[in-house]
Amino acid sequence: MGWFTKTTEPREQAALPDLWHVCPACQAHVFKDEWEAALKVCPKCGHHDRLSARERIGLLVDPGSFREFGTEILPSDPLGFSDAKGPYAAKAAAAVKKLGTSESVVVGSGNVEGTRVVLAVMDFRFLGGSLSTGCGEKIALAIQHAIDFNRAFVMVSASGGARMHEGILSLMQMAKTCAALQRLERAGLPYVSILTDPTTGGVSASYALLGDVNLAEPGTLIGFAGRRVIETTIKQKLPDDFQTAEYQLEHGFVDAIVPRKELKARLAQLLAFRMK
Amino acid sequence: MDFDFEKPLQPLRDKIDALVAKSRRGDPTAEAALAGLRKQLAKESASLYARLTPWETVQVARHPGRPTARQYAEKMCDEFVELHGDRVCADDPAILGGLARIGKTRFLLLGHQKGTTTEERIACRFGMANPDGYRKADRLMKLAEKWGLPVVTLVDTAGAYPGLEAEARGQGEAIGRSLLVMAGLKTPILSIVTGEGGSGGALGIALGDRVLMLQFAVYSVISPEGCASILWRDGAKAPEAAAALRITAKDLLRLGVVDGIVPEPEGAAHANPDRAIALVRKAILDNLADMMANAPVGDRLVEERFRKFSAMGKFDPKKAVKA
Ligand SMILES: [Zn+2]
Numbered sequence: 001m002g003w004f005t006k007t008t009e010p011r012e013q014a015a016l017p018d019l020w021h022v023c024p025a026c027q028a029h030v031f032k033d034e035w036e037a038a039l040k041v042c043p044k045c046g047h048h049d050r051l052s053a054r055e056r057i058g059l060l061v062d063p064g065s066f067r068e069f070g071t072e073i074l075p076s077d078p079l080g081f082s083d084a085k086g087p088y089a090a091k092a093a094a095a096v097k098k099l100g101t102s103e104s105v106v107v108g109s110g111n112v113e114g115t116r117v118v119l120a121v122m123d124f125r126f127l128g129g130s131l132s133t134g135c136g137e138k139i140a141l142a143i144q145h146a147i148d149f150n151r152a153f154v155m156v157s158a159s160g161g162a163r164m165h166e167g168i169l170s171l172m173q174m175a176k177t178c179a180a181l182q183r184l185e186r187a188g189l190p191y192v193s194i195l196t197d198p199t200t201g202g203v204s205a206s207y208a209l210l211g212d213v214n215l216a217e218p219g220t221l222i223g224f225a226g227r228r229v230i231e232t233t234i235k236q237k238l239p240d241d242f243q244t245a246e247y248q249l250e251h252g253f254v255d256a257i258v259p260r261k262e263l264k265a266r267l268a269q270l271l272a273f274r275m276k
Numbered sequence: 277m278d279f280d281f282e283k284p285l286q287p288l289r290d291k292i293d294a295l296v297a298k299s300r301r302g303d304p305t306a307e308a309a310l311a312g313l314r315k316q317l318a319k320e321s322a323s324l325y326a327r328l329t330p331w332e333t334v335q336v337a338r339h340p341g342r343p344t345a346r347q348y349a350e351k352m353c354d355e356f357v358e359l360h361g362d363r364v365c366a367d368d369p370a371i372l373g374g375l376a377r378i379g380k381t382r383f384l385l386l387g388h389q390k391g392t393t394t395e396e397r398i399a400c401r402f403g404m405a406n407p408d409g410y411r412k413a414d415r416l417m418k419l420a421e422k423w424g425l426p427v428v429t430l431v432d433t434a435g436a437y438p439g440l441e442a443e444a445r446g447q448g449e450a451i452g453r454s455l456l457v458m459a460g461l462k463t464p465i466l467s468i469v470t471g472e473g474g475s476g477g478a479l480g481i482a483l484g485d486r487v488l489m490l491q492f493a494v495y496s497v498i499s500p501e502g503c504a505s506i507l508w509r510d511g512a513k514a515p516e517a518a519a520a521l522r523i524t525a526k527d528l529l530r531l532g533v534v535d536g537i538v539p540e541p542e543g544a545a546h547a548n549p550d551r552a553i554a555l556v557r558k559a560i561l562d563n564l565a566d567m568m569a570n571a572p573v574g575d576r577l578v579e580e581r582f583r584k585f586s587a588m589g590k591f592d593p594k595k596a597v598k599a
Contacts (some may be wrong), residue, residue, distance in 0.1 A: 082520065089597040179581065
C-alpha cells in the first residue's frame with residue numbers, strides 16, 4: 001500500500017481536544033477554558049462532569065484554609081491479591097503516584113464561608129473511588145477528628161463501591177465507617193453527605209445516604225445494584241431516569257439537588273443552622 | 277452424589293448400597309462388612325472435606341440442603357414466635373425474625389431465609405432481602421434492646437436483592453441504616469454466617485460483637501463469579517477469584533473478621549442437617565452465656581463494638597504498598 005492511499009482514510013481529530021471539550025452527555029463542543037471556568041459543567045446541557053478530590057476541595061472550602069491529614073495512610077494489600085492484569089499492589093502504587101493522593105479519599109479540615117468543618121472527599125479516578133481499608137481508615141480518622149474538635153462532618157462520595165482486591169476487609173470498611181458515624185451521632189455533631197457521580201454499591205450502602213442532610217449534584221448516579229444486574233434479574237428494561245439524583249429526590253432519599261456552582265453556598269447555609 | 281469433588285467416594289458408596297441390599301435379603305455376612313465400609317467412607321469423606329478448594333467450599337456453602345433460618349428457628353429453638361413487618365410498608369419473607377428461646381436462654385432471632393420448597397424460595401427471593409427486610413431487622417433489633425434481649429443473626433444470602441422496587445425503596449439506605457443501628461445497639465449481638473455471606477446484603481445483619489462462621493460457609497465482598505467477570509473479564513475464572521478473595525472460614529479467622537468457627541457434621545451440613553442444627557444450637561448457647569456474663573453493657577458495649585470493627589484493616593505502614 002502506497003503512502004498516498006492514507007489520505008483516503010478518515011482524518012483523526014487529534015488536534016481538537018486541546019482547545020475543545022466534548023460533552024459526554026450532549027456531544028456539544030465547548031471551549032475547554034469556558035467549560036473549566038463553569039466548574040466542568042456543560043454550558044449547553046448542564047451535565048456535571050466528574051471532579052478530582054482536589055478540585056472538589058477547591059470548590060467547597062475557603063482559599064488557603066484546607067489542612068489535609070491522614071496522608072500517611074496508603075493502600076495496603078492484605079490478601080496479596082493478583083488478577084488477570086497482575087498484582088493489585090502495583091496497581092494501587094501506580095494510582096498513588098499518578099494522582100498524588102494517598103488513597104481514594106482526601107481528608108482534612110477547612111473553612112466553608114468561615115465555618116470550620118472536617119471533610120472527606122472521594123476521588124473517582126483513584127481505582128474507581130473504591131472503598132478500601134486505607135479509604136475506610138481515612139474516613140474513620142476524619143470522623144474522629146470532627147468529634148475531637150467538635151466540628152461538623154462533610155462527606156463527598158464518588159465511588160463504584162468496595163475495592164474487591166482487598167476482599168472481606170474492604171467490606172468491613174462499611175461497618176467501620178458506620179460505627180464511626182454512630183459515634184459522631186452520639187456526639188451530636190452534624191453530618192452533611194454530598195453525593196456526586198457515581199455513588200453506588202457498598203458506599204451507597206454505608207455512609208453515603210446516612211447524612212442528617214443528603215445533597216446531590218444534578219444527574220448523579222445513586223444506587224446500590226448496577227443497572228445491568230437488575231435488568232438481568234427482573235428481565236425488564238429500567239426507566240431512563242432510574243437511579244439518578246432526581247429519581248432519589250422523588251423517592252425520598254436526598255434532600256435537595258444542588259447545582260455545582262451553588263453547592264458551597266448551600267453547605268454554608270445549612271451549617272449556619274447548627275445551634276450547639 | 278452432590279458434588280463433582282465427591283466422585284472418589286462413589287465406589288465406596290456403591291459398595292455400601294450393594295451390601296445394604298444384600299443384608300435386606302437376609303444375608304448375615306453383609307452386616308459386619310457394612311460397618312467397616314461405613315467407617316472407611318466417613319474417614320475418606322472427612323479427609324476430602326478437609327481439603328476442599330475455596331471454589332468447592334462455595335458449592336458446599338450454597339447447597340440447597342443446608343438448614344435454612346426457618347429450620348434453625350423451628351428445630352433448634354424450644355420456642356419461636358415469629359414477628360412480621362417493617363412498620364413502613366411491607367413484610368419481607370427474605371428476613372425471618374422473631375422471639376426465640378432455647379432452654380432458659382431467650383433472644384431475638386434474625387436470619388436470611390432462602391426457603392426450602394420452590395414456592396417458598398421464589399417468595400423469599402432465594403434469601404435476597406429487599407430494603408423492607410433490613411428495616412424489619414432494625415425494628416426488631418430495637419425491640420430486643422428495649423426488652424433486654426440479646427440478638428442472634430443467621431447470615432445466609434447471595435446478596436441484597438437487585439430489583440426495581442428494592443432500589444426505589446432505598447436498598448443502599450436501608451443497609452447503611454441497619455449498620456448504623458447495629459453499631460449503636462445496647463444489647464449484645466451474635467452473628468453466625470451459616471451458608472453464603474454475600475457482600476453488603478450479608479453484612480447488613482452481621483455487625484455483631486461476635487461473628488462466627490460455619491466450617492464450610494463463605495463470606496465475601498463480591499461473588500467469585502462477579503469478581504471473575506470484572507477482574508478477569510471471564511466469569512468462568514470464578515475458581516481463581518474464589519481463591520484470590522480469601523473467603524473461607526479459616527481465611528476469615530486468620531484475617532480477624534470472624535471470631536470462631538462452628539464445626540459441621542461429617543460431609544458438611546447438608547449431609548446431616550439435624551446434627552448441623554444441634555452444633556449451631558450449642559454455639560449459640562455457649563457464646564450467649566459468655567457474652568451475657570462477661571460483655572460490657574450500655575455505652576461500653578457500643579464502644580467495644582466500635583473498637584472491634586475499627587481494628588479491621590487497621591493501617592500498618594509496614595504493610596503499605598510501595599509507591
Ligand atoms: Zn452537554
